[in-house]
Every structure is written in structure tokens, then in C-alpha cells.
Amino acid sequence: MRNYILRRLLQLVPVLFLSSVAIFGIVRLSPTDPAILLAGGRQSSPEVLAAIRAKYRLEDPLPRQYLSWIGAAVKGDLGESYRLKQSVSTLIAQRLPLTLQLILMSMVLSLGAAVPLGVVAAANRGRAADRAITAFALAALSSPVFLTGILGMLVFSYYLGWLPAFGAGIDFVDNLSHLLLPSIALALNMLALSLRVTRNGMIEALGSNYVQTAVAKGLPRRTVLMKHALRNALIPLSTIAGLQVGFLLTGTVLVEYTFGIGGIGSLLVNAIQSSDYPVIQGATLFVVASFLLVNLAVDLLYAAIDPRIRYS
Amino acid sequence: MRRRGAFAAAAAGILISLIALVSALAPLVAPYDPDRQELSASLAQPSAAHILGTDKLGRDLASRLAYGGRTTLLSALLVVALSTAAGTGLGLLAGYKGGWVDSLVSRVFDVLLAFPALLLALVVAAAFGRGIENAILSLSIVYVPMITRLVRSACLVERKLPYVEAGRALGYSSARIMFRHILPNVAPLLLVQVAIDFGYSILDLAAMSFLGLGVQPPASDWGAMLAEARDTLLVAPRLALAPGLAIMAVVVSFNLLGDALKERLERRPRS
Numbered sequence: 061m062r063n064y065i066l067r068r069l070l071q072l073v074p075v076l077f078l079s080s081v082a083i084f085g086i087v088r089l090s091p092t093d094p095a096i097l098l099a100g101g102r103q104s105s106p107e108v109l110a111a112i113r114a115k116y117r118l119e120d121p122l123p124r125q126y127l128s129w130i131g132a133a134v135k136g137d138l139g140e141s142y143r144l145k146q147s148v149s150t151l152i153a154q155r156l157p158l159t160l161q162l163i164l165m166s167m168v169l170s171l172g173a174a175v176p177l178g179v180v181a182a183a184n185r186g187r188a189a190d191r192a193i194t195a196f197a198l199a200a201l202s203s204p205v206f207l208t209g210i211l212g213m214l215v216f217s218y219y220l221g222w223l224p225a226f227g228a229g230i231d232f233v234d235n236l237s238h239l240l241l242p243s244i245a246l247a248l249n250m251l252a253l254s255l256r257v258t259r260n261g262m263i264e265a266l267g268s269n270y271v272q273t274a275v276a277k278g279l280p281r282r283t284v285l286m287k288h289a290l291r292n293a294l295i296p297l298s299t300i301a302g303l304q305v306g307f308l309l310t311g312t313v314l315v316e317y318t319f320g321i322g323g324i325g326s327l328l329v330n331a332i333q334s335s336d337y338p339v340i341q342g343a344t345l346f347v348v349a350s351f352l353l354v355n356l357a358v359d360l361l362y363a364a365i366d367p368r369i370r371y372s
Numbered sequence: 373m374r375r376r377g378a379f380a381a382a383a384a385g386i387l388i389s390l391i392a393l394v395s396a397l398a399p400l401v402a403p404y405d406p407d408r409q410e411l412s413a414s415l416a417q418p419s420a421a422h423i424l425g426t427d428k429l430g431r432d433l434a435s436r437l438a439y440g441g442r443t444t445l446l447s448a449l450l451v452v453a454l455s456t457a458a459g460t461g462l463g464l465l466a467g468y469k470g471g472w473v474d475s476l477v478s479r480v481f482d483v484l485l486a487f488p489a490l491l492l493a494l495v496v497a498a499a500f501g502r503g504i505e506n507a508i509l510s511l512s513i514v515y516v517p518m519i520t521r522l523v524r525s526a527c528l529v530e531r532k533l534p535y536v537e538a539g540r541a542l543g544y545s546s547a548r549i550m551f552r553h554i555l556p557n558v559a560p561l562l563l564v565q566v567a568i569d570f571g572y573s574i575l576d577l578a579a580m581s582f583l584g585l586g587v588q589p590p591a592s593d594w595g596a597m598l599a600e601a602r603d604t605l606l607v608a609p610r611l612a613l614a615p616g617l618a619i620m621a622v623v624v625s626f627n628l629l630g631d632a633l634k635e636r637l638e639r640r641p642r643s
Contacts, residue, residue, distance in 0.1 A: 089499055089500070198624055199620065203620050204619055204620075306488040313491065317583060333583075
């Protein structure tokens with residue numbers, strides 16, 4: 061097992077390396093001259109621009125610029141924001157807790173709704189409850205996350221006045237209410253996938269021999285559903301966790317922007333809107349690296365959840 | 373159950389056709405120029421003159437919805453067409469030729485798949501500048517790997533079948549075998565993906581326009597209309613509801629269509 065983990069971690073290195081080249085390459089392909097951005101976008105004299113180019117070493121050949129960027133990145137230094145004049149690593153570190161809380165709350169809400177709904181749908185397969193739940197999930201999947209967010213804002217913040225509409229709170233507890241609407245919007249967006257997987261898993265389990273046996277033994281329906289069928293139906297759910305993380309990462313970008321929450325997502329959007337290249341590069345690299353690591357962690361968790369899977 | 377699925381798919385097809393028709397015929401059916409401002413009629417309620425009312429600048433919402441649909445649907449069509457063409461070509465090539473071609477394509481796309489799709493599109497759009505052309509192009513690029521992977525794996529199965537061997541024995545060129553013989557057998561699978569991708573590309577395009585990276589004013593699509601409507605959400609929620617519901621209706625329809633096609637495909641006996 062330890063060798064397996066090590067091997068998987070090593071396999072990440074080339075993918076991360078190529079991703080970083082891709083990120084750097086895409087951003088530097090841009091027709092905009094970073095020196096002009098650094099000069100504040102105003103008309104600047106050639107001398108000023110030359111001085112900026114020299115200071116930020118923009119005249120160096122691109123491979124060398126890449127090497128100095130990635131070399132520092134490995135040590136945790138992602139450069140300095142053009143616009144905010146702050147270290148990109150610091151900016152990310154400041155905003156990470158908020159984004160993590162948002163992601164965590166959305167996952168809890170999404171799974172908390174999807175699993176029971178999936179069980180109910182499977183237990184009532186083909187009947188009205190099943191159809192209503194499936195239709196609801198389809199509608200939630202097809203609504204852009206910012207639309208769900210705006211509608212939630214309209215109803216729960218403006219009309220009912222139950223929840224704050226914009227921004228984040230001052231601490232974790234305060235954030236529970238501030239991030240509730242954004243998390244619901246995100247959770248609804250992800251709901252369909254986990255619901256479908258739970259429902260299919262339950263339907264399969266309910267048709268299997270061991271469940272038939274349990275029913276034949278005269279066990280209460282509740283016990284059969286919850287103890288026998290659900291446990292096995294939950295295994296496939298873990299296999300889509302990686303997909304969910306991808307959904308979540310882009311979802312947080314949109315949701316944070318919609319609700320004016322200062323997390324990693326809005327950091328990235330603001331950087332993109334103002335061509336703040338070091339922040340775009342740094343934040344994207346950070347998100348991609350996290351995405352890859354979480355996917356790896358999920359892979360490794362299968363073994364822990366399902367004793368039939370063993371890695372060598 | 374089966375009939376209900378077919379009914380839903382038919383309804384979805386009709387709804388998509390209707391919306392596509394209204395969008396395509398926007399210059400004929402829209403009562404106003406979508407960009408014509410009439411500040412005296414700012415935020416007018418729905419009436420006989422403006423069936424859905426007007427926005428902050430007094431522009432007719434119904435006309436903007438029709439023209440916006442044109443941009444949204446046409447852009448989504450382009451994204452799906454470009455990515456499917458490129459993805460199918462690369463997938464057939466990688467799956468049929470194997471060897472170093474396959475390794476190269478697969479490795480490159482492993483890297484692209486390490487990015488959440490919309491995130492990559494945002495970075496590409498950031499580098500090449502905002503605008504609908506760049507949004508279409510960057511989304512097309514990020515959709516290619518998924519299609520390539522699908523076609524490649526289907527092609528790996530097909531190429532072991534006797535008909536491919538027969539083609540090779542008859543001395544047909546690789547291109548002929550790939551496109552004339554294998555492609556038609558992979559096509560149904562591809563069609564399901566196209567229907568689902570159509571829905572996703574509408575969502576992603578709307579997201580890019582919502583973030584200000586897609587269509588640029590005064591032109592508009594449903595995503596940009598939603599972004600604009602945020603300023604007047606409290607006074608005129610219909611400005612957000614109209615484009616929002618339009619997006620939802622189309623995406624739901626494409627999802628239903630994709631599901632129905634998939635179900636059909638799975639029932640189809642494999643010869």
C-alpha cells in the first residue's frame with residue numbers, strides 16, 4: 061500500500077509539471093504586454109516600460125522566466141500580484157479558509173440531501189415520489205449555479221429577510237449563515253449526480269439476492285433498506301467524488317463571484333478580469349494541484365471503504 | 373415507463389425546436405431592435421407594447437430574449453460542432469492507429485483533464501481577451517478531451533471486430549476504415565454525448581458571459597442578460613427570470629434528449 065501511494069504521488073509529478081507549463085504558456089501567449097499592465101495601464105514613456113521590464117525580468121527568454129517562476133513556486137513563492145502588490149501565496153492563504161468552508165458546507169448539504177432522496181426514489185421506483193425527485197434533480201442540474209444563487213438571494217434575503225445576501229461573515233460561526241445560500245446553490249448544482257448514483261445503487265442492491273433473502277427472513281423493510289441495501293449502494297458514490305470535486309471547484313468560482321465572497325474563486329475571477337497574470341498563474345496552479353491531490357486521495361479511500369479493492 | 377421517456381424526449385425536442393425557431397427568426401418576430409434604448413420607458417412593466425416589459429435602459433425584454441437566444445444557441449452549436457469534429461478525429465486516430473500517436477494524444481489530454489473544464493476555459497479566455505469568439509474557442513478546446521476519450525475507447529473495441537479486419541484485407545486506406553466504417557458504428561454513442569454537451573456548453577457559455585468574459589455589450593446573450601439583471605433584481609426580478617428560465621428550459625430539454633437517446637442505445641441489441 062505504501063509503495064502504491066508513493067508510486068501514485070510520483071506519477072503526479074509529470075502531470076503537474078505539464079500543467080504548469082500549460083498554465084504559464086497560455087497566460088504568456090496573451091497579446092497584452094505585462095509591462096503596460098504593471099505601469100498601471102496608462103500611457104508610459106519607453107524608459108518607464110524598460111525599467112519595469114528590467115525589474116520584473118520580462119526581457120528574459122520565456123523558458124528562463126518559466127524556470128524562475130516554477131522554481132520559486134516549488135518553494136511556495138508564487139510571485140507578486142501586479143494589481144494588489146502582495147504575495148500571491150499570501151493572497152491564496154488568506155482566502156483559502158473561506159473557500160474550504162464553502163466547499164465543505166456544500167458537500168455536507170449535497171450529500172445530506174442526495175442520499176435520503178436517492179433512497180426514497182429507489183424505494184418508490186417508478187411511482188410519483190420517484191418521478192418528482194428525479195425531475196427536481198434534473199431542474200437543479202440544468203440551472204446555472206449563479207441563477208440558483210440569484211433566485212435564492214431574491215427569495216431568502218430580500219423577500220423573507222432570513223439570510224444575508226452578500227459577502228462573508230467575520231468568523232467561522234458567522235459564516236455559517238453567510239455561506240448558507242451560496243452552499244445551497246452549489247449543493248443543488250451537484251445534487252443530481254450523487255442522487256442518480258445513490259438511486260441506481262439502491263435499485264441494484266434491492267434486486268440482489270442478499271436483499272431478497274433479508275426480505276424473506278421477514279426483516280422490517282426499514283432495516284433492509286438502511287442496513288443491507290444502503291451500505292452497498294454507497295460504494296459507487298465514492299467513485300464519483302472526484303467528479304464532484306471538479307464541479308465544486310468551478311462552482312465556487314461562480315458562486316463566490318455571484319455572492320461577493322472573497323475566496324479563491326473571486327480572487328481568480330478578479331485577476332482574470334484585470335489581467336493580473338501572477339495571480340492567474342498562481343491560483344490556477346494551486347487549484348489544479350489541489351484537484352489532482354484530492355482525486356488521488358479519493359482513489360486511495362476506495363480501498364479503505366471497500367475491502368474488496370486492494371492495491372498492489 | 374418507456375412511453376413516458378419517449379414522451380418527455382419528444383416534448384424536449386419540440387421545445388428546443390420552438391426556441392431555436394424564435395431565435396433564428398429573431399429579426400422577423402422580435403417587435404423591437406434589441407439594442408434600441410428608450411429611457412422614458414425604463415423598467416416598464418409588461419404591457420401590450422412590451423409583452424415582457426423593458427430593462428433599465430428601456431430596451432424591450434422580449435426582443436432581447438429572442439436575439440440573446442440567437443447568440444447563445446449559435447455559440448453553443450459552434451462549441452459542440454468544433455469540439456466534436458476535433459475530438460472525433462483525434463479519438464479515431466488514437467484508437468485506430470494506437471502506438472505513439474495514441475500515447476501522445478492520451479498524455480496531452482491527461483494533462484488537459486487535470487483542469488476542471490470551465491477553469492481552463494477561463495484561463496484561456498483571460499489570455500486571449502474577452503469576447504464571444506474567444507469564449508467559443510476556449511470552450512471548444514476544453515471539450516475536446518472528453519470526446520476524444522469516448523471515441524478512442526469505442527474505437528478500441530471496434531477495431532478488433534471482423535469488419536475492420538475485412539476492410540484492411542481489402543486494402544482500404546486507414547482514413548476510409550476510420551471514417552467510413554468505424555465512425556458510423558461509434559456515431560450513436562457520440563450523439564448522446566453531443567446532446568449532453570450541448571446543454572453543458574450553454575451553461576458554460578452563460579457562465580463566461582456572466583463573468584464578463586463572453587459576449588461584450590451592446591451585444592448580449594442570456595448569460596450577459598442575467599449579469600445585467602442583477603443591478604435591478606429587487607425592482608424587476610423578471611429581467612433575471614426570463615433569461616434564467618430560458619437557459620434552464622433549453623438545458624433541461626437537452627438533458628432529457630440525451631437520456632432518451634442513451635436509453636435507446638442501451639436497449640439496442642449489439643450485433
